[in-house]
Amino acid sequence: MTPASNPNPSTWDPLNRRPVDRQPGDHHRARGQDPATTRSVLDRADVGRALTRIAHEILERNKGPADLLLLGIPSRGVPLARRLAARIADVESAVPVGALDVTMYRDDLRLRPARPLEPTDIPAGGIDDQVVVLVDDVLYSGRTIRAALDAIGDLGRPRAVQLAVLVDRGHRELPIRADFVGKNLPTSQLEIVRVHLDEVDGDDAVLIESPAVASGAGGRSERDTR
C-alpha cells in the first residue's frame, strides 16, 4: 500500500506492521518521494569505521577466526558480510563467507504475492560445528532473523550463531538481539531507515526518511522494515 492510500495511521491493521523487506525494487520505489524529509545518519567514513570495529569485535569475541563463517542475508547483508570477511582477512586470516536467503522461511510469506528467491550460497564445508555470524543491514522487528535461524536449522547444526548488523533501529517484535551493532539508531516506526551500499546503490550511507507531516498525511511507507 502506498503511503497516500492510508491516511489514518491509527486504524492500520496489525498485519501491515509486519516486516516487508527484501522486495526487489522497494528500496528504489520510495526513493525521492517528495513528502519525506531525509537526513543522513552515517556517511561513507562512518560505515567503514563501523564495519572495521565489528570485524575486530567478531575476532575478539571468538578469540580469532578459527571455525568462523559469515552468512549475509540478501540483499544488503551479503556485501556487508563480504566486507567484514575482507577486514577479518586483513587483520588475521581468511574466513568463509556466503549468502542465506530466508524468503521461504518468512512468517509473512502468505500475506503477499509470491516473491522471487535471492541466491543462497553456503560455503563448501557446510555450517556444522562452525560459528555462524549472520550479517544484515538493519535489525528491526527481528522476524528476518527468526526466519534465518529456521533456515540455518535446515542446513546443519552450527556450534553457535551470532548476529552482526550495521544498524539496530529498535522496535523488536521477537526476543532477538544483535551481538555486534554498527550503530544503535533510535527511530520512530513512522520513519524509514535506508542503508545504501556501493555494491547495490552506488554509495555508502545510512539515511532516515521521516514523513513530512509526522502525525498523518504522509503515513508509513510500505518498506518500513525489520
Next chain:
Amino acid sequence: MKRHLLSAADLDRDDALLVLDTAEEMRQLADRPIKKLPALRGRTVVNLFFEDSTRTRISFEAAAKRLSADVINFSAKGSSVSKGESLKDTALTLEAMGADGVVIRHSGSGAPHRLANSGWIRGCVINAGDGTHEHPTQALLDAFTMRRHLGELDGRRVTIVGDVLHSRVARSNVLLLATLGAQVTLVAPPTLLPVGVETWPCETSYELDGPLPKSDAVMMLRVQQERMNAAFFPTQREYSRRYGLDARRMGTLPGHAIVMHPGPMNRGMEISATVADSARSVIVEQVANGVSVRMAVLYLLLGGSEPALSAIGEPAVATASAPESVPA
C-alpha cells in the same frame, strides 16, 4: 484471482526466466542434508493423473513434498473414474477436499483448460500433459537443462526429432524456446508433422543429417505407439535408420552439443543405447532437474497470497472464448 499454468505460451520471457532462476535456487536443495523447505506448509496439492506416468507424477510429488505441501495422489485406475465418474464430479470432489493446487494429466487435449476455467475448482491448475497438446513443465525442465549446459538460450539451435504429431513435449518446447530466443528445427517424416506446423515459430525438416552439425542440443522424441492408429511409417527399422540417433550421427554434432530425451525411451528405435548412455546424454539429469523446475512452478503459483507469474492463465482464456460472437 487464481492463475494456472496450462500452456508454455502462457509464460512471457520474464516469467519463464523467473521460473528458471527460481529452479536454480531450488536445485541447491538436492545437495543438502535436509531436502525440505517450508514454503508450502499447509497447502494441499492434488496429483490428478488420468493417464499413466512414472516420472512426471513422481517428480511433482517429490517437488510438492520438498516444499512441505500435503500431497494427494489420484490415478484414474482404481478410482471412481473407472466406474464412470466424470471430470466434473472428480473436480468437485477435489474442491470439497480443499485442493490449493491441482496437477492434472489427461489423455484429452484441453482437459486442464476445462478444469481451470469451468469454475469447478478454485485452486491453481498445472498442466502435466494433456493429450497431444501441451506439457509446459517438461518444456521448462528441458530449457533449464539446456541453460545449465549451454548458457543463455538466445540464438542457440535446438533440433527436435521424431513423433512431433503426437508430442505435447515438442509443442511446449517450441513455444517456450521461441520465447527464450532459441531457434528450433523440427525433424520428422511428413506423416508425423502436425497440420499447421508452418504457423509454429520454428523451422521444419524431413531429414536429420542436415541440421545435426549446427545443433547445440538434440531432443529425441519417443514414437508414441499407443496414440498411433494408422501407418505413419513403413517399418520401425526404416524409421530408426532415417530418424534414429545412433553413434555415427552423434559424431556429426558439435563438441559441446547435448542429447536429450523426455523419456520413456525406446532404446534401439529413436535413440541407440550407445547414445543414450554416452557422456553427451543429459537424460538422467533432465529427470533430476524436473523436480527443481516443478518446485519453482509450485512455489511461484502457490507460495504467496497470489501467484508471481503475471501472464499465466489469462491469454488462454481469451483465445478460447473468442468464438463467443458466433451464435450457437
